[in-house]
Amino acid sequence: MEWANDGKSKGGVLAHLERLEIQVNRSHKNLEDPQRAQAVEHALRTKIHKLRCLRDELRSKVKRRQARVRASIANEEPDQTQEISEQEVAERRQENVKAILQAYRFTGLSGKLTSRGVCVCISTAFEGNLLDSYFIDLVLQKPLWIHHHSIPIFIPLEEISAKYLQTNIQRFLFCLCEYLNAYAGRKYQADRLQSDFAAYLARPLQRNPLCNLLSFTYKVELRGQFLFCARLLYKDLTTTLPTDVTITYPEMDALPPSWEEQRASHENLFFTKPLHQVFTSFARKGEKLDVTQV
Amino acid sequence: MDAQRAEVCALEAEIAALRRACEEPRAAGEDAGLVQKSLREIYPSDSEGWASSKDLQSHLEHLESELLFLSTLTGINIRNYSMKTEDLTSTEKTEKSIKKVLQKHRLSGNCHMITFQLEFEILEIQNKESLSSVITDLNIIMEPTEYSELSEFVSRAEERRDLLMFFRSLRFFVEWCDYRKRTFQHLKDKYPEVVHLPEGAASSCMGVRSACQPGFELVVVWRMHMEEEGKVFPKLDLLPKVPQQALELDQHHILETAPLRFRTLLGVLGIEAALESLITSLCPADNQFPANTQREDKLAQPFES
Numbered sequence: 001m002e003w004a005n006d007g008k009s010k011g012g013v014l015a016h017l018e019r020l021e022i023q024v025n026r027s028h029k030n031l032e033d034p035q036r037a038q039a040v041e042h043a044l045r046t047k048i049h050k051l052r053c054l055r056d057e058l059r060s061k062v063k064r065r066q067a068r069v070r071a072s073i074a075n076e077e078p079d080q081t082q083e084i085s086e087q088e089v090a091e092r093r094q095e096n097v098k099a100i101l102q103a104y105r106f107t108g109l110s111g112k113l114t115s116r117g118v119c120v121c122i123s124t125a126f127e128g129n130l131l132d133s134y135f136i137d138l139v140l141q142k143p144l145w146i147h148h149h150s151i152p153i154f155i156p157l158e159e160i161s162a163k164y165l166q167t168n169i170q171r172f173l174f175c176l177c178e179y180l181n182a183y184a185g186r187k188y189q190a191d192r193l194q195s196d197f198a199a200y201l202a203r204p205l206q207r208n209p210l211c212n213l214l215s216f217t218y219k220v221e222l223r224g225q226f227l228f229c230a231r232l233l234y235k236d237l238t239t240t241l242p243t244d245v246t247i248t249y250p251e252m253d254a255l256p257p258s259w260e261e262q263r264a265s266h267e268n269l270f271f272t273k274p275l276h277q278v279f280t281s282f283a284r285k286g287e288k289l290d291v292t293q294v
Numbered sequence: 295m296d297a298q299r300a301e302v303c304a305l306e307a308e309i310a311a312l313r314r315a316c317e318e319p320r321a322a323g324e325d326a327g328l329v330q331k332s333l334r335e336i337y338p339s340d341s342e343g344w345a346s347s348k349d350l351q352s353h354l355e356h357l358e359s360e361l362l363f364l365s366t367l368t369g370i371n372i373r374n375y376s377m378k379t380e381d382l383t384s385t386e387k388t389e390k391s392i393k394k395v396l397q398k399h400r401l402s403g404n405c406h407m408i409t410f411q412l413e414f415e416i417l418e419i420q421n422k423e424s425l426s427s428v429i430t431d432l433n434i435i436m437e438p439t440e441y442s443e444l445s446e447f448v449s450r451a452e453e454r455r456d457l458l459m460f461f462r463s464l465r466f467f468v469e470w471c472d473y474r475k476r477t478f479q480h481l482k483d484k485y486p487e488v489v490h491l492p493e494g495a496a497s498s499c500m501g502v503r504s505a506c507q508p509g510f511e512l513v514v515v516w517r518m519h520m521e522e523e524g525k526v527f528p529k530l531d532l533l534p535k536v537p538q539q540a541l542e543l544d545q546h547h548i549l550e551t552a553p554l555r556f557r558t559l560l561g562v563l564g565i566e567a568a569l570e571s572l573i574t575s576l577c578p579a580d581n582q583f584p585a586n587t588q589r590e591d592k593l594a595q596p597f598e599s
Binding site (some may be wrong): 102 | 298299301302305306308309312313315347350351353354356357358359360361363364367368369370372373374375376377399401416426427428429430432454455456457458459461462465466522523525
């Protein structure tokens with residue numbers, strides 16, 4: 001025995017007993033603890049495993065979410081362009097329709113819908129020259145009526161409305177269009193004569209507001225002193241060529257035959273050609289004469 | 295074991311953090327509205343665009359209805375239109391006050407069955423006192439049609455660069471053609487035995503033949519005359535087709551004077567009634583309709599002559 005052999009053992013019996021007890025306890029403990037520890041460790045491992053799984057799941061979930069958010073932000077560009085392209089289509093169509101609506105002025109009739117009806121714009125032109133436009137604001141209710149308009153007072157608007165306004169608005173506007181274009185055309189011709197060929201006129205041209213009666217005295221030749229007096233009447237208010245032309249010679253009782261011939265040819269010219277064009281042809285003839293005289 | 299416990303603690307902390315992270319983006323980044331909101335802050339102009347998208351749509355609808363109204367009113371349907379401008383203002387000092395702009399227009403569309411394509415240039419000259427706009431070039435391209443009257447009219451419009459007259463006359467022309475077609479069709483329906491339309495109702499010819507007088511035919515040629523100034527008038531001619539023997543028997547020159555008499559008839563009765571009286575004169579008596587029913591189905595004539 002240890003203690004017998006070692007008589008000098010420390011602490012004596014009690015201490016030895018204590019040591020033994022500790023040893024026993026320890027051995028006991030050693031017997032129980034591994035089991036307990038194993039159980040705890042197992043539980044922990046399971047827990048860690050579960051937590052790791054959960055964490056991984058959450059991590060990937062967060063990743064997916066972040067990716068989606070990133071994607072949705074990144075996708076805003078294409079989304080936006082898609083949205084814009086739809087909008088662009090609408091905007092382009094709008095611009096296109098606006099332009100076409102504007103282009104209707106070349107047909108002579110354009111306009112805008114108003115809350116009560118329509119405001120029609122009537123454009124006028126003489127040959128290639130685009131002239132004034134007039135508007136007429138119509139209230140589309142029975143009976144149809146004209147709210148406002150800018151049509152000159154001497155255009156027989158009342159007569160035209162009485163004829164067509166209640167029965168056929170199209171014909172009403174076409175008719176008005178004809179009157180206004182013819183007026184604009186006659187006025188244009190008279191204006192051109194006055195502005196471009198003033199040198200031919202012995203005195204200012206006289207006209208009525210409708211420009212359907214013009215009278216002027218002109219030099220037959222620019223350098224000559226001989227005068228013709230012309231009176232142009234446009235009975236049909238929808239025409240730009242006169243229905244009656246009379247040329248007289250105020251300063252002489254009778255004309256030599258060659259002049260009489262010229263008078264007749266001038267009358268014919270006024271019947272068939274616009275006024276300023278007749279004078280253009282006179283001017284051209286004059287130039288030719290000048291050349292031959294040289 | 296302590297290490298394991300520490301790992302558990304770490305995992306639990308991470309999980310809690312991840313859970314928070316999972317919930318946060320739902321409230322912030324993922325919401326489309328919020329994304330848009332943030333983008334709107336970046337592009338403020340677009341936010342207005344989005345807001346007014348509905349306004350745009352309703353405005354567009356308004357414009358479309360205006361377009362429909364104008365095409366119905368004018369009878370002219372403009373399908374495409376574009377315009378380019380070119381500044382021709384001279385750089386020379388003396389001419390600086392005069393502004394010159396050349397507009398190049400292209401326009402295509404149709405007036406009922408007639409399609410057209412136009413190219414024209416407008417020179418705008420603006421000085422201190424006035425603005426003048428002149429069409430300097432006009433090209434009209436039309437698909438060939440059965441209407442031979444049109445080609446002369448088109449070249450006249452081009453020569454005069456009279457765009458407005460072109461549209462005005464085209465409209466009147468189409469209306470007259472439509473009236474002619476309706477009249478021919480109406481007469482054919484009413485007198486199917488006598489009225490013959492060899493080239494269809496849309497053509498300018500109508501033949502009147504009676505079974506009682508074989509070999510005898512009255513041909514009506516109805517053309518549209520397009521005047522210099524752009525006015526459109528119907529022009530009707532009567533051509534009697536008669537066997538030689540009948541001509542020899544015609545001592546009172548009735549057939550010879552028929553075209554002239556037809557003109558007079560037109561002047562008195564108007565187109566439809568004149569044609570009808572021509573037909574009934576060749577028709578067997580039992581085919582004739584009492585005068586009052588004839589009046590009722592009178593067609594609307596486009597323009598009073």
